[in-house]
Amino acid sequence: MALTLYLHPLASFCHKVLIALYENAVQFRPVIVDLGDPSSAAAVLARWPAGKIPVLHDAARGRSVPETSIIIDYLQAYYPGPVALLPAETEARLEARLWDRFFDLHVGVPMQKIVTDRLRPEGGNDAIGVADAHRSLDIAYAMLDDQLAGRDWAAGADFTIADCAAAPSLFFAAIVHPFAPEQRHLAGYFERLLGRPSVRRTLREARPYFSLFPYREAMPERFLHD
Template sequence: MSLTLYIHPLASFCHKVLIALYENETEFDTEIVDFADLGSTAALLDKWPVGKIPVLHDSKAGQTVPETSIIIEYLQSNYPGAIRLLPADPKARLDVRLWDRFYDLYVSVPVQKIVTDRIRPAHANDPHGVAEARSTLDRAYGMIDAHLRSRRWATGEDFTMADCAALPALFFASIVHPFPGDREHLKAYLQRLLDRPSVQRVIAEARPYFSMFPYRDAMPEHYLGIS
């Protein structure tokens, strides 16, 4: 198989690419990166010295592709499937890219700030940075809720790369900074995402690793498969 994706099943940015792959039933292998293992880390660094995951390696093309949005665009160009995750229309494509970046930068990034602060040594906590992250999430929730009043998916009626980004962002955000009760459009959108088969597969694969998540105690029972 020519495609290998370097991942960790608990990593939200990896979920984004996995959803794209599963949406189009693209064949690929996975290589789980264990950063505590020197050999596993070295294999990743050999492909992408920055050391961030996910990274896609295409042995057929002899090419390594980092960064989630670039990976998904690469897959559409070189391994297209039935679901077009980036529209052909230039204006619509820009809208998808905008909301893809929005979910990455203004939901996923502040979530990571909150999560990593929980596992810092007590003397190294950053309460000001966490407060800023929570404020960013509050602002993002309001913008998303308003944006979704007339849309089924992130940018309209079609599932796109922006929705691939939205699921892991909102899934973990809903745990570490729950949505306010009046964000009904946002809550309904997350549920639509959770009902999608590609998303259910990603979460099922991540579930055995949830014990490693610093906010495991705050996870709703239905996220844990308890219902």
Template sequence: MSLTLYIHPLASFCHKVLIALYENETEFDTQIVDFADPGSAAALLDKWPVGKIPVLHDSKAAQTVPETSIIIEYLQANYPGEVRLLPADPDELLQVRQWDRFYDLYVSVPMQKIVTDRIRPANANDPHGVTEAKSTLDQAYKMIDAHLQAKRWATGEDFTMADCAALPGLFFASIVDPFPGDREHLKAYLQRLLVRPSVRRVIAEAQPYFSMFPYRDAMPEHYLGIS
């Protein structure tokens, strides 16, 4: 098999790419990276010295592809399937790229700030940074809720790369900074995402690792039953 994706099953950015792969039933192998294991980490660093996951390696093309959005674009260009995650129309494509970046930068990144702060040493916590991250999430929730009033998916009627980005960020963000009660469009959108087959598969594969999640105590019970 020519495609290998270097991942950790609990990493939200890895989930984004996995959803894209499962949407089109693309054949690939996974390589789970254990950064505590020098040998496992070395296999990733040999491909991408920055050491961030996910990373896609295409042995057929002798190509290493980092960064989630670039990976998804690479897959569409070289391993296309029935689900077109980046539309052909330039205006629609711009919207997809805009909301893809929005979910990565203003949902996933602040969510990760809150999560990682919980596992810092007690004298190394960053309460101000966590407060800023929650403020960013609250503003993002407001914008997403307004944007989704007349939309089924992130940019319209078609499931796209922006939805691949939205799910992992919103899934974990809803645990660490729950949605306000009046964000009904946002809540409904997350529920639509959670019943999509590609998403259900990603969450089911992550479930055995949920005990490692620093906010496992705050995880809703119904998240544990998605399969």
């Protein structure tokens, strides 16, 4: 098998790439990595010394590809399928790329700040940083609720790279910072994401690891079973 994906099944950025792979039924070998274990991390560091996952290795082309958006771009270029996650038309492609970055940077990053702060040792918490992250999510949710009015997917009528980014970032963000009751467009979009087969599969595979999530007690019961 040409493709190997180095990942952790609880990592939201890994979920983003898994969704893209499953959308187009791309065959790959998953390798679960524990970056805290030097022997486990060695394979990733050999491919990408920055030590971040996911990393995709393509044995057929002798190339390792880091960074989620670049991995999805690479898959479309060399392992395309019926779902064009990056639209061919220029304006549509720019829109998809914009909201891909928005979900990573304006939803995923503050969500991770809130989550990882709970893992800090006693006395090392960053209350100001966490409060800023919650405010950032308020702004992001409001913008998304406006963006999603009258749209099925984040960038328009078609499922794109933006939705691959949206599903995991919103999944975890909604646990630590729920949507406001009036944000009906955002809530409806989230339900459409949860109904997507590629997203359902990714979450189902992550379920055995949910006990490791620092806000496990806040996770809705419906996420714990089919």
